[in-house]
Amino acid sequence: MIRVGVLGPEPLERAGVRRVLEDDGRIRIVGEASETASPMVRTTRLDVLVSSHRGADEALDVLQLANAAAPTAANAPGPTPVHVVLVDHLSEHATRMLLCHGARGILLRGNSVRHLPWAVRAAAAGTIALAPVAARFLVDQYVRPGRTADAVATARTMLDKLSSREREIVHLLADGASNPAMAEMLGISAHTVKDHIRGVYSKLRVDNRVQASRIVWQGQVPAQPTSTQARGL
Template sequence: MNMSFRILIGDDHEHARKAMRMILAEDDRFTIVGEAKRGDEILPLTEQLMPDMILMDINMPVMNGLEATRLVKEKFPYVKIVMVTVSDDVTNLFEAIKNGAQGYLMKNLNPSIWLSYLHSLATDSAPMPQAIANRILAEFSNTKSTEDTILTPREQEILTRVAQGLSNKEIAKELVISEHTVKNHLKNIMQKLHLNNRVQLTRYAFEQGFL
């Protein structure tokens, strides 16, 4: 049975919201539960509608997507946020990732890529985009910690590969274990480290000197 994911759309342009509605309508795993035209509407709608994922435009009136992302993640850390943009400039996207966003999508990408990427994010199996990983590496490469790790050797192996941008499938193949085992290890790692997603795991790996 396919899992169903509740989606909230945040974009001030009607044609952009319409395009996202059309893309998501092609996959019955996604259900649009609401739409926001301004950034300051995002948090109240999240509280009211309890979405699993938010598609967030960066530039919105009253409050931009970066600030809206920060507010949502502070109160609802489990809600996945995907930044939607017309630009491939990673500067704002990196700021969104630091505020808790899980990923980003270009508005001009093929709809099939959108659906595949969103499903991977929704099921926690999408690798971090390399551009974002590189920015995090540059940002945190000088902040290694000397504290002892609480992870097992196998968990450290998996954490390292997550930070390298590998997907669960690629990790499983490289370590000769099942994808299900990788997912279980990731759950244990996030529980031990009190982290919520692959972005935070990657940042932790860089800070602790795993790479």
């Protein structure tokens, strides 16, 4: 029996997820939450956490919080659950970022009903479950170049607009670091981190960390040591 928790802000959607999964005799819903999964994970033995999000950036935030809490998993009643995320839309880069940050299932909210049971079973078994559009993004990487010369040049031109501190920030964003983690690594306040992130978004003309991270990836620019790391050399 696969023990599953459901996370999502909309009660009707959580009820739908519950109903679809409970129809599968191999799956049991043992927890549900609207905003944060931390209490459910701490008090309930979960194999899989199914979480619903409007965008990939919200899903990334949840995964990053889960990764940050991983060292305390020994205090939980069981193993850290694997994640199946539901999002409204997917891009190639968002798919890549979600997988890099630990998602073991990625589905679109609009057609998740038909895929959820097998995705949960696959994630619990240790493999990857992807919506067809997400799978296509990855397959396409094997049959066409990932970056064209023009795209690389455009991304590098945009990154050249950033100050040295903003470059540190954008690379940490691309690595999935949270705001508090960036503040600690750079030896600055969380408020200052937010100011730098706003500057990065403005100069790169993006709205969120997923879009900013894609420009870093597209530009193929290696990260420089942070100021803190440089001082320690």
